[in-house]
Amino acid sequence: xxxxxxxxxxxxxxxxxxxxxxxxxxxxxxxxxxxxxxxxxxxxxxxxxxxxxxxxxxxxxxxxxxxxxxxxxxxxxxxxxxxxxxxxxxxxxxxxxxxxxxxxxxxxxxxxxxxxxxxxxxxxxxxxxxxxxxxxxxxxxxxxxxxxxxxxxxxxxxxxxxxxxxxxxxxxxxxxxxxxxxxxxxxxxxxxxxxxxxxxxxxxxxxxxxx
Amino acid sequence: xxxxxxxxxxxxxxxxxxxxxxxxxxxxxxxxxxxxxxxxxxxxxxxxxxxxxxxxxxxxxxxxxxxxxxxxxxxxxxxxxxxxxxxxxxxxxxxxxxxxxxxxxxxxxxxxxxxxxxxxxxxxxxxxxxxxxxxxxxxxxxxxxxxxxxxxxxxxxxxxxxxxxxxxxxxxxxxxxxxxxxxxxxxxxxxxxxxxxxxxxxxxxxxxxxxxxxxxxxxxxxxxxxxxxxxxxxxxxxxxxxxxxxxxxxxx
Numbered sequence: 001x002x003x004x005x006x007x008x009x010x011x012x013x014x015x016x017x018x019x020x021x022x023x024x025x026x027x028x029x030x031x032x033x034x035x036x037x038x039x040x041x042x043x044x045x046x047x048x049x050x051x052x053x054x055x056x057x058x059x060x061x062x063x064x065x066x067x068x069x070x071x072x073x074x075x076x077x078x079x080x081x082x083x084x085x086x087x088x089x090x091x092x093x094x095x096x097x098x099x100x101x102x103x104x105x106x107x108x109x110x111x112x113x114x115x116x117x118x119x120x121x122x123x124x125x126x127x128x129x130x131x132x133x134x135x136x137x138x139x140x141x142x143x144x145x146x147x148x149x150x151x152x153x154x155x156x157x158x159x160x161x162x163x164x165x166x167x168x169x170x171x172x173x174x175x176x177x178x179x180x181x182x183x184x185x186x187x188x189x190x191x192x193x194x195x196x197x198x199x200x201x202x203x204x205x206x207x208x209x210x211x
Numbered sequence: 212x213x214x215x216x217x218x219x220x221x222x223x224x225x226x227x228x229x230x231x232x233x234x235x236x237x238x239x240x241x242x243x244x245x246x247x248x249x250x251x252x253x254x255x256x257x258x259x260x261x262x263x264x265x266x267x268x269x270x271x272x273x274x275x276x277x278x279x280x281x282x283x284x285x286x287x288x289x290x291x292x293x294x295x296x297x298x299x300x301x302x303x304x305x306x307x308x309x310x311x312x313x314x315x316x317x318x319x320x321x322x323x324x325x326x327x328x329x330x331x332x333x334x335x336x337x338x339x340x341x342x343x344x345x346x347x348x349x350x351x352x353x354x355x356x357x358x359x360x361x362x363x364x365x366x367x368x369x370x371x372x373x374x375x376x377x378x379x380x381x382x383x384x385x386x387x388x389x390x391x392x393x394x395x396x397x398x399x400x401x402x403x404x405x406x407x408x409x410x411x412x413x414x415x416x417x418x419x420x421x422x423x424x425x426x427x428x429x430x431x432x433x434x435x436x437x438x439x440x441x442x443x444x445x446x447x448x449x450x451x452x453x454x455x456x457x458x459x460x461x462x463x
Contacts (some may be wrong), residue, residue, distance in 0.1 A: 012331050013304035019282050051332035112407065116212065123409045123432055125334060125378055129214045129256055129462040148214065148462045150287060152334045152378070171213060193287050193309060195251075 003028040004206065005042030007069060007084075009059045010034065012050040017081065020192035021046065024203040036068045044206065045072040047186075049083025053107065053155070054095035056083050066100070073102050073184050079205050080186030085179065086157055088186055094155050103179060105159030116172050125154045126171045132189075134167040134178065139185050139204045147197045149189035151177070156188060183210040214462040215426050216256035216433035217450055218289075218411060219440045221246060224263045226272045230389070230438045240441040243276050250440065251284045253447035256462055258284065259312070259381070259435060262292030263356065274306045281307025291339055291381075300327045304335065312381055314339040315354040318361050318368075321375055328376025337411075338377040340365055342398055343385040350384075350398050357385050369402050369410075377408060381435065384414040389438070391417025399429030411435050419445060419453040426459050 004025065006017050014032045021030050031038055039045060047069060049056050060066055072078050073088065080088055087099050092107035099107065114122040129148040134140045156175045159165070166185070167178035177188040185205070191198035221228045221243055228246050229237040240246070247258055258280070262273040270293060277290055290303045291312025300311045317324050317338050328336045341357050342350040342365035350365035369380050382402050384395035394412045403410040412431035416422060416439055425434045439445050451461040 012335065013307075013309070015281060015305060015307050016285075016309060019307065020285055023283075023285070050334060052329075121404075121430070122213070124407055125409070126213065127334070127379065127409050128216050128433070131212065151213075152287075154333075190287075193285060195285050199285060 001041035001043065002031045002038060003042070004030045004044045004046060005039045006030065006032040006046045006048065007039055007065060008032045008034045009056070009063050009065050011056050011059055014048055016192045017046060017048050020199060020202055021206070024199050025206040028206060034063050034065070036064055039065065039068040039072060042072075042076070044077040044079075045069070046079045046081065047072075047084040047087075048081040049087060051083065052094060053083065053086065053092040053099070054097045056087060057097050057099060060087070070100060070102065073100075076183055077205065077208050077210060078184045080184070081192070082153060082188060082190060085186035085188050086155060088179075088184070089157050089159070092155065102184070103159065103164060103181065104161050105157050107155050107157050109155050110171065114172055122172060125152055127152045130169045130171065130189075132167045132169045132177055135165070137166050137180055137185075138208055139166070139180070139201060141204050142200050143197055149187075149191065149194040149197060151189045153188060212460045214256070214460050215431070215454070216411075217422070217447055217454075217461070218257045218259050218433055218435045219250045219255050219447060220259045220261065220413070220435045220437045222261045222263050222437065223273060223276065226276070228441065229263070230441055244279050246441070247280045247284055250447055251286060254451060254462065255286060255447045256433070257287040257289060259289040259291070261312070262290070264293070274302065277303065277306040277308055289337055291337070296323065297326050297330055300331060300336075304331060310335045310337050310379070312337040312339045314341065317372060318352065318354050318363065321371065324372060324377055325375040328378070333376045333378035336377050337379045337381050338369075338372040339381040339383065340369060340372075341383045341385050344395065344398070348397065348401070350401075353385060365398065366401055366405050370405055373406050373408050379409045379411065380406060381411045381413060387415025388413075390415050391438070393417065393421040394425045394429055394431075394434075396424055396429045399425060399431050403430035403432070409433060419450050422450055423454055423457045423459060426454070427457075
């Protein structure tokens with residue numbers, strides 16, 4: 001069994017995720033995998049995602065990965081990234097599809113014609129380095145309030161369960177950019193592309209022992 | 212608040228970073244991996260690599276460069292140059308690119324942009340547009356490294372690329388490229404205002420005020436520059452500090 005499995009359901013490039021994990025955990029066995037049994041037996045699971053939600057959900061099922069992902073999300077240190085966070089919720093307005101339903105809430109699009117306080121137009125996708133405000137959680141160890149992470153997304157999650165929320169960012173209104181429950185942690189931004197702060201988060205993940 | 216991005220651009224040929232003036236007269240600027248590492252340390256928000264190799268024989272070099280950079284630099288990497296089919300996009304992403312920039316091939320075959328965006332997501336598809344002013348308030352798209360006129364209006368073309376699924380536009384003024392007299396602000400503003408997706412301003416940066424102007428007057432979401440960083444005139448850090456002093460939100 002591997003220490004860390006990065007779930008590969010065929011939606012894009014996971015090499016960045018692999019490279020970043022490798023740099024913070026040089027001794028760990030890390031595998032980018034589409035094999036359900038490898039995910040099932042891994043010590044920790046990283047669940048990334050990019051592309052369009054309907055494609056992600058379809059490919060996850062086509063590759064028979066849904067049940068092992070659901071299982072991992074309940075039982076072992078689990079890190080969702082970007083669409084990997086969004087897929088954990090109940091429903092997405094992107095293509096009007098049902099998602100995994102691990103967490104309560106919906107994935108919605110940023111509005112058109114948004115503006116900042118100076119009247120500057122805010123583009124979609126929300127792309128670039130934005131600041132976060134986080135709660136206390138082992139995954140934020142050595143990460144300052146107001147730290148910047150790299151985002152690229154047009155959709156974000158809305159949940160009625162405030163206890164899940166571990167961080168927020170603003171564009172221009174506050175939106176949820178990290179959630180956690182028990183062994184599960186998920187972020188909207190890309191830690192693998194967020195320089196030292198992102199590597200710190202991944203480092204926290206590889207040593208995280210959720211109670 | 213979301214920061215405006217500073218993106219050093221590395222034009223690569225035969226394994227070296229070079230910089231030309233108005234798309235010609237290449238001058239050597241050094242080893243791409245060393246340069247990438249330096250900009251990463253200085254706080255670059257992303258890096259863009261453009262493979263300007265003229266022949267297809269040397270295409271393999273850029274893959275090895277990207278593989279090596281991606282192992283040690285943990286910020287977004289965009290790679291462009293010679294992308295002709297969806298398979299090229301896939302190969303660059305697999306080498307470690309986060310975004311792929313499509314220029315000439317988007318004009319020859321717009322469906323490529325739609326297919327690549329559908330397959331890999333808009334977030335990783337950048338359409339690069341080289342534009343030249345042809346009349347006041349009017350710019351034409353050029354391809355093949357600026358050698359061929361297309362008859363396409365730059366603003367209409369950018370809008371079409373957004374519709375087909377581009378996640379971002381890399382907009383280069385050919386009139387300004389290498390000139391060091393600043394971005395074509397009217398072009399940048401016109402394209403940025405016409406689009407909902409982010410626009411990267413490129414071509415003409417000679418000093419730090421030009422970067423500020425690109426954001427404030429041009430409405431750019433990101434600014435790209437090459438020679439001011441390559442030859443040590445300014446560090447990325449200095450650029451960001453200057454922009455911050457001028458009231459622009461940057462990642463320091």
